[in-house]
Amino acid sequence: MSYDYSKYLRKGKIPHIWCPGCGYGIIMKSMIRAIDSIGWEKDDVVMTSGIGCASRLPGYVDFNTLHTTHGRSLAFATGVKVANPKLNVIAMGGDGDMTAIGGNHFIHACRRNINITCFVFNNFIYGMTGGQYSPTTPKGSRATTSPYGNSDNQFDIAQLAIGAGATFVARTTTYHAVPMEKLMKQALEHKGFSIVEIIAGCPTGYGRKNKLASPAGMIEWQKEHSVAIAQWEKMTDEEKAGKFPIGVLHDVEKPEYVEAYDANVGLS
Amino acid sequence: MAKQVKFLQGNEAVCEGALYAGCRFYAGYPITPSTEVAEILAARLPKLGGRFIQMEDELAAMAATLGGSIAGKKSLTATSGPGMSLKMENLGYGYLTEIPCVIVNVMRGGPSTGLPTGPGQSDVMQARWGTHGDHPCIALTPSTVQEQLNETVRAFNLAEKYRMPVILLTDEIIGHMREAVEMPEPGDLAVVDRKRPTCDPKDYLPYKPEADGVAPMADFGSGYRYHITGLNHLPDGFPSNDGKLAQADEIRQQKKVDDNYDEIVVVDEMMCDDAEILIFAFGSTARSAKEAVQMARAEGIKVGLFRPLTIWPFPDKHLLKYKGKVKRVIVPEMNLGQTALEVERVLKGSPEVEGIFQIDSEPINPITILNKIKGGK
Numbered sequence: 011m012s013y014d015y016s017k018y019l020r021k022g023k024i025p026h027i028w029c030p031g032c033g034y035g036i037i038m039k040s041m042i043r044a045i046d047s048i049g050w051e052k053d054d055v056v057m058t059s060g061i062g063c064a065s066r067l068p069g070y071v072d073f074n075t076l077h078t079t080h081g082r083s084l085a086f087a088t089g090v091k092v093a094n095p096k097l098n099v100i101a102m103g104g105d106g107d108m109t110a111i112g113g114n115h116f117i118h119a120c121r122r123n124i125n126i127t128c129f130v131f132n133n134f135i136y137g138m139t140g141g142q143y144s145p146t147t148p149k150g151s152r153a154t155t156s157p158y159g160n161s162d163n164q165f166d167i168a169q170l171a172i173g174a175g176a177t178f179v180a181r182t183t184t185y186h187a188v189p190m191e192k193l194m195k196q197a198l199e200h201k202g203f204s205i206v207e208i209i210a211g212c213p214t215g216y217g218r219k220n221k222l223a224s225p226a227g228m229i230e231w232q233k234e235h236s237v238a239i240a241q242w243e244k245m246t247d248e249e250k251a252g253k254f255p256i257g258v259l260h261d262v263e264k265p266e267y268v269e270a271y272d273a274n275v276g277l278s
Numbered sequence: 279m280a281k282q283v284k285f286l287q288g289n290e291a292v293c294e295g296a297l298y299a300g301c302r303f304y305a306g307y308p309i310t311p312s313t314e315v316a317e318i319l320a321a322r323l324p325k326l327g328g329r330f331i332q333m334e335d336e337l338a339a340m341a342a343t344l345g346g347s348i349a350g351k352k353s354l355t356a357t358s359g360p361g362m363s364l365k366m367e368n369l370g371y372g373y374l375t376e377i378p379c380v381i382v383n384v385m386r387g388g389p390s391t392g393l394p395t396g397p398g399q400s401d402v403m404q405a406r407w408g409t410h411g412d413h414p415c416i417a418l419t420p421s422t423v424q425e426q427l428n429e430t431v432r433a434f435n436l437a438e439k440y441r442m443p444v445i446l447l448t449d450e451i452i453g454h455m456r457e458a459v460e461m462p463e464p465g466d467l468a469v470v471d472r473k474r475p476t477c478d479p480k481d482y483l484p485y486k487p488e489a490d491g492v493a494p495m496a497d498f499g500s501g502y503r504y505h506i507t508g509l510n511h512l513p514d515g516f517p518s519n520d521g522k523l524a525q526a527d528e529i530r531q532q533k534k535v536d537d538n539y540d541e542i543v544v545v546d547e548m549m550c551d552d553a554e555i556l557i558f559a560f561g562s563t564a565r566s567a568k569e570a571v572q573m574a575r576a577e578g579i580k581v582g583l584f585r586p587l588t589i590w591p592f593p594d595k596h597l598l599k600y601k602g603k604v605k606r607v608i609v610p611e612m613n614l615g616q617t618a619l620e621v622e623r624v625l626k627g628s629p630e631v632e633g634i635f636q637i638d639s640e641p642i643n644p645i646t647i648l649n650k651i652k653g654g655k
């Protein structure tokens with residue numbers, strides 16, 4: 011039975027701007043199904059984003075949507091959430107948006123453990139501006155600004171979030187559309203700062219430069235290089251080389267920011 | 279009944295004004311000489327059901343302030359030069375997306391880290407043009423601690439009414455001085471709340487202006503789901519690449535301010551009627567100028583003080599009355615001539631503008647102004 015997305019899509023705003031073969035459509039659909047499965051009222055959901063291809067998503071969905079400035083998605087989201095904690099706030103952006111220009115906001119949102127869910131669309135590249143290297147571009151990869159191969163070291167977004175204090179951290183890929191929906195639901199229902207890093211293909215900005223141009227090939231790559239966390243933990247370092255774990259990587263309970271603030275200042 | 283009088287610090291008076299106006303959210307990052315605003319509101323806001331948050335930097339503080347306003351709370355942030363520079367990115371977002379909020383800039387000396395504890399007035403042009411692109415601007419310049427309170431209330435009212443960020447451009451001297459302040463009772467000062475939509479949510483267009491040029495603004499979560507973007511957008515809030523429409527919309531935003539000059543621009547004109555010499559001064563410098571004018575008057579010199587409480591939009595209409603009428607115009611300011619340029623633009627040489635420009639982190643002494651008055655051109 012096919013799922014009907016129309017309840018959540020804004021009429022007249024589709025077709026979207028994403029290239030054919032872009033992984034972001036898969037993410038949008040999983041996100042819609044996850045929100046639907048929780049049953050939140052559309053009026054109570056706020057989506058914020060920064061700037062980039064990923065950040066265009068909120069324009070297509072029928073919630074309270076805030077397309078902000080590059081990297082500032084979480085800073086705006088924090089203001090919305092603290093001013094009205096009843097709202098379900100979801101912040102999103104690309105790997106560049108969240109971990110380069112928005113890196114400071116990212117680690118501080120993790121540290122506060124504010125009840126916001128953050129979706130990072132990691133396509134290893136700056137898609138919107140045409141394929142410059144980002145903090146997650148693999149070493150040696152080609153980007154328009156690394157014509158000789160990338161010299162930079164990479165961020166591991168999930169590990170960065172765990173280190174900074176996020177209380178729910180998961181990773182998935184666009185190959186895993188169904189598990190993605192479940193992980194998103196878990197993240198959305200988690201109290202505290204939750205993040206899901208989603209590995210996605212950018213055939214236009216990353217694939218072309220790195221001989222992975224076929225969108226299907228990029229999804230194939232995700233399937234071959236991702237390992238479920240339970241299995242990952244049993245693997246030797248040699249077996250892990252070049253692969254990455256997916257699933258729930260971190261799930262702990264800690265006081266939520268606004269609740270803790272309210273209790274502390276006598277507001278609750 | 280006699281009004282309650284309190285002995286307040288200038289930054290404290292800003293907080294009193296903000297709370298009076300109904301501010302219930304503050305997001306900031308500490309910086310001298312504005313920090314007291316954050317410290318006081320951190321203590322006071324929760325007592326009134328509001329919240330305070332110290333963000334990781336001023337980019338975030340400005341973003342969160344706008345976020346708080348979108349969620350329906352009157353929101354404030356305070357800073358000084360270095361922080362104001364960082365706020366510029368999201369201040370521009372606030373202009374284009376028409377989100378009300380108040381930004382206090384307690385001006386200090388110098389560019390960059392400059393003279394952190396000394397006063398300055400060098401951010402006048404930054405207030406007007408600091409963020410990129412064309413946009414409207416309202417900035418208020420109080421001179422007394424009482425005005426710190428009253429003008430903060432007015433700043434919130436203008437922000438709410440015209441649906442835009444408003445800057446309170448004050449300085450270290452007024453921010454840190456203490457004076458007696460008459461505390462307004464509820465009802466003494468007008469308090470304006472933004473227009474919110476009453477239409478069926480299906481028909482809501484977040485950027486379709488009503489006759490006054492301003493569109494009603496819905497709080498996120500109030501049943502009016504809509505889209506806000508920093509891209510140029512159509513009345514429905516969704517982006518458009520149509521340059522002609524973008525131009526028309528930006529002109530409409532500028533006109534919100536231009537067409538309401540009479541309501542927005544307040545100028546205190548002291549002893550100007552028969553003046554042959556006009557002193558144009560704002561903020562703490564206007565205090566010295568007032569004293570200089572009084573001393574000169576005691577000596578029979580016909581001099582008046584033109585003191586704008588609204589520096590942006592620039593008080594063109596008020597100032598034009600003196601074009602060709604006064605013999606001299608003197609502009610003392612703690613910068614190298616930023617408002618003097620504007621005064622020149624308005625008066626077009628009749629008469630020539632004489633400046634007293636000082637950036638040594640010292641207030642301009644009344645005697646310096648008096649000497650200029652008496653010294654002739």
Ligand SMILES: Cc1ncc(C[n+]2csc(CCOP(=O)(O)OP(=O)(O)O)c2C)c(N)n1
Pocket residue numbers: 061062063064065080103104105106107108131133135136137138139144
């Ligand atoms: C302050 C600022 N600097 C630079 C840009 C230009 N810019 C727009 S999107 C982008 C990068 C987007 O990459 P990413 O965040 O990874 O998202 P993607 O487009 O890949 O989804 C850049 C650098 C901008 N809009 N604002």
Ligand code: SF4
Pocket residue numbers: 027028029031032033034063064133137138211212213214215216
């Ligand atoms: S440039 Fe890349 S990220 Fe952007 S829409 Fe195209 S494929 Fe997707």
